Each structure stands twice: as C-alpha cells, then as structure tokens.
Amino acid sequence: MTELHEPAAFRAALRQWLDENDLTPAEGEHSLDAHQAQHVRVLAALYDAGWMRYGWPESAGGLGGPDVLRAIVGEEVVGRGLDHPGPYSMLDVLAPTLIDYARPELAAEMVPRLLSGAETWCQGFSEPGSGSDLASLTTRAVQDGDTYVVNGQKVWTSFAQYAKRCILLARTGGPDVPNHEAISAFFVDLDSPGVTVRPLRTMHDVDEFCEVYFDDVVVPADRMLGNPGDGWRLAMDLLPYERSTCFWQRIAYLYSRFDALVEQVKRQGQVVDTDMGEAYLALHTLRCRSRATQHRLATGAKLGPDTSVDKVLLASAEQRLFDTVHDLLPGAIELDDTQWRTEYLYSRAATIYGGTAEVQRNIIARRLLDLGKE
Numbered sequence: 001m002t003e004l005h006e007p008a009a010f011r012a013a014l015r016q017w018l019d020e021n022d023l024t025p026a027e028g029e030h031s032l033d034a035h036q037a038q039h040v041r042v043l044a045a046l047y048d049a050g051w052m053r054y055g056w057p058e059s060a061g062g063l064g065g066p067d068v069l070r071a072i073v074g075e076e077v078v079g080r081g082l083d084h085p086g087p088y089s090m091l092d093v094l095a096p097t098l099i100d101y102a103r104p105e106l107a108a109e110m111v112p113r114l115l116s117g118a119e120t121w122c123q124g125f126s127e128p129g130s131g132s133d134l135a136s137l138t139t140r141a142v143q144d145g146d147t148y149v150v151n152g153q154k155v156w157t158s159f160a161q162y163a164k165r166c167i168l169l170a171r172t173g174g175p176d177v178p179n180h181e182a183i184s185a186f187f188v189d190l191d192s193p194g195v196t197v198r199p200l201r202t203m204h205d206v207d208e209f210c211e212v213y214f215d216d217v218v219v220p221a222d223r224m225l226g227n228p229g230d231g232w233r234l235a236m237d238l239l240p241y242e243r244s245t246c247f248w249q250r251i252a253y254l255y256s257r258f259d260a261l262v263e264q265v266k267r268q269g270q271v272v273d274t275d276m277g278e279a280y281l282a283l284h285t286l287r288c289r290s291r292a293t294q295h296r297l298a299t300g301a302k303l304g305p306d307t308s309v310d311k312v313l314l315a316s317a318e319q320r321l322f323d324t325v326h327d328l329l330p331g332a333i334e335l336d337d338t339q340w341r342t343e344y345l346y347s348r349a350a351t352i353y354g355g356t357a358e359v360q361r362n363i364i365a366r367r368l369l370d371l372g373k374e
C-alpha cells in the first residue's frame with residue numbers, strides 16, 4: 001500500500017473509490033442531526049476502506065504517509081459535498097494535539113474512534129468570561145488522589161451535544177502560579193456524572209454549539225494531556241491547526257459554492273461582474289497561503305503565530321464570497337429560506353471562531369511584524 005503515500009497516486013485512487021462508492025447525502029436533509037449522521041456515515045465508510053487512516057501515524061492507528069494525504073481526503077470529501085466543513089474540521093483540529101500530548105496507549109485507543117466516526121469529540125476552551133483572554137479561564141480541576149475533580153462552565157463548545165469526549169482546559173495551579181503554568185489539559189468523558197450539555201441556538205437557527213457545565217466531575221489523573229501546567233502550551237499548539245490546516249477542506253467547499261453562485265447568476269441572465277472577480281481572487285489568495293502552510297507542515301515545520309495570516313485570509317474570503325451572494329442575488333438572504341441565507345449568516349462567525357479577527361491582527365502585528373504593543 002506504500003505507493004499510496006505518493007500524493008498524486010493517492011488522490012487518483014481516492015477519486016476512483018469515491019466515484020465507485022456513492023456517499024451522496026440524502027436530498028433535502030438540512031438539519032444538524034442529518035449533517036451529523038452523514039458525517040458519521042462518511043467517516044465510517046472511509047475508515048473501513050482505509051482512506052481516513054492515511055497521513056496519520058501508525059502509533060495512533062493510522063497507515064502513515066505524509067500529513068498532506070489527510071488534507072487530500074478532506075478536500076475531496078468536503079469539496080464533493082459529502083460532509084460539511086464544520087464537523088470535518090474537528091478531526092484536523094483535535095487529533096494532532098491528542099496524538100502529541102496523550103499517553104501513547106490513550107492516543108492509540110482513542111484516535112481510531114474519532115477518525116472512524118465511532119465517536120465525536122469537542123474542544124472545551126472558551127468560557128463566558130474567557131474567550132480572547134483564554135488564560136483567564138476559571139474552570140478548576142483539583143487533584144484528589146489519582147483523580148481530578150472538575151468544576152466550572154464552558155461555552156461555544158461546538159458539537160458538544162454529539163460528543164463523547166472533550167479536550168478540556170482547566171486551572172490546576174493556585175493564585176501564586178503564573179497564568180500560563182497554572183492551566184492543565186484533560187481528555188474528559190462527557191458521559192461522566194456531573195456533566196450537563198445545553199445546546200445554544202445560533203442566528204442561522206442551528207444548535208451548533210453548547211454550554212457545558214462541570215459539577216464535581218471526576219476525571220482520572222491519567223486522562224491529563226501532558227503534565228500538570230502543560231495546558232497553555234497544548235492550547236498554543238492546537239490553535240495553529242484551528243487557524244490553518246483545517247481550512248484546506250473548507251476552501252474546497254468555498255470553491256464549490258463559488259461555482260454554484262456563477263451558475264445561478266448565469267441562469268438569471270446576469271453578467272458575471274467585478275465583485276465576483278474579487279471574491280474569486282480572495283479565495284485564490286487564501287488557497288495559495290493554505291497550500292504553503294500544508295507544505296511547511298509536510299517539511300516538519302511547527303505551526304505557530306504565522307497561521308494567524310491564514311485565519312485572517314479565510315475569514316475575509318468567506319465573508320467576501322457570501323457578501324457577493326448578498327449583492328448579486330437580491331432577496332436570497334433576507335427573504336428566502338435558502339442555503340445561501342444559512343451560509344451568509346454563518347460566515348459572520350468566521351471573524352470570531354478560532355480567535356477573532358482583531359486578535360489575529362494583534363498577533364500578526366506583535367509576533368510576526370514586531371510592531372510593539374500599540
């Protein structure tokens with residue numbers, strides 16, 4: 001199977017397999033439950049056929065090969081509309097960090113469950129008072145023998161209602177410990193007694209994220225990811241994935257929506273105008289940047305603050321595309337219950353999730369351009 005580690009051969013074989021194995025979602029199923037069911041169905045089929053395992057280390061149940069193989073799977077699957085970019089992105093965001101920080105036996109046991117769709121996981125970082133200022137989080141984990149007892153609240157936890165487990169940040173150090181050494185990370189079973197998950201409705205009318213409450217939740221100490229105080233480092237390692245590699249498949253989806261817009265505009269007898277050119281240029285710029293990031297990852301580079309550039313470009317391109325839809329298809333967003341409306345509204349979140357646009361620009365100014373605090 002190692003000839004499949006060559007990206008072009010891998011893509012060709014995957015395309016052939018996808019052509020021969022119909023995973024098209026059912027028509028007219030737009031609920032979040034339907035998306036989740038389709039997500040699980042697609043992952044299970046791709047995992048059984050081996051595709052979901054390429055690009056992941058053998059130590060975690062993968063079949064090895066370069067990281068770019070998993071980007072190719074995401075691009076083909078999401079670009080064909082077989083899965084949605086939101087649920088799919090959780091794989092790219094959560095699995096690499098779990099592999100890097102969990103005990104090897106834990107990663108070997110758990111990662112296959114995520115990649116095969118047997119389980120969904122979520123990311124418990126943000127709290128009501130701690131989003132951009134993540135280091136101020138107040139959820140606390142207190143050691144009690146060989147367990148930790150967790151109390152606190154998380155918010156905006158995407159897909160928590162479907163999740164079996166959560167990568168959770170909690171404060172383990174006291175007031176005398178500097179913030180960045182006082183936070184630890186845990187891999188928590190969400191069916192533990194004391195966990196309450198309450199879905200929150202978004203403005204596009206979907207319960208995509210949740211509040212998650214932890215009341216005296218007992219977590220085994222061997223579910224800590226890394227060592228006590230490693231939580232901040234884990235977050236700084238995870239966020240670059242959330243701000244870059246998981247976009248490759250999202251870009252494929254945005255291109256497919258751009259093509260759909262061109263078709264619709266042509267059908268209505270309108271001229272394809274300069275607004276569309278600008279939307280296309282923004283998408284293409286994003287794709288070039290994202291390609292460079294994927295290739296840096298392939299050479300073994302560690303992703304860091306430079307991924308804030310990818311995040312700014314993603315948010316700008318996505319919002320520009322759906323702003324163009326708004327301008328060219330009068331009423332499609334305000335008056336009609338179309339897919340465009342949902343997408344336009346969701347695109348507003350692109351400058352918030354994974355770190356807001358303002359915070360990304362601060363990181364670029366301070367850490368990449370060395371422009372100082374003001």
Ligand SMILES: Cc1cc2nc3c(=O)[nH]c(=O)nc-3n(C[C@H](O)[C@H](O)[C@H](O)COP(=O)(O)OP(=O)(O)OC[C@H]3O[C@@H](n4cnc5c(N)ncnc54)[C@H](O)[C@@H]3O)c2cc1C
Pocket residue numbers: 122123124125126127128129130131132133155156157158159209349352353354355356357358359362
């Ligand atoms: C669709 C979606 C999905 C999400 N999924 C998850 C998830 O699965 N898990 C999770 O943990 N979180 C998740 N989040 C939360 C997300 O990470 C936070 O919303 C984000 O980090 C911003 O935090 P906040 O909402 O507390 O806003 P705040 O931090 O309160 O920011 C409010 C405003 O102040 C601005 N601001 C704050 N600080 C500065 C500063 N220093 N300089 C300039 N401007 C500043 C911000 O840019 C923003 O405009 C999700 C959010 C969304 C929208």
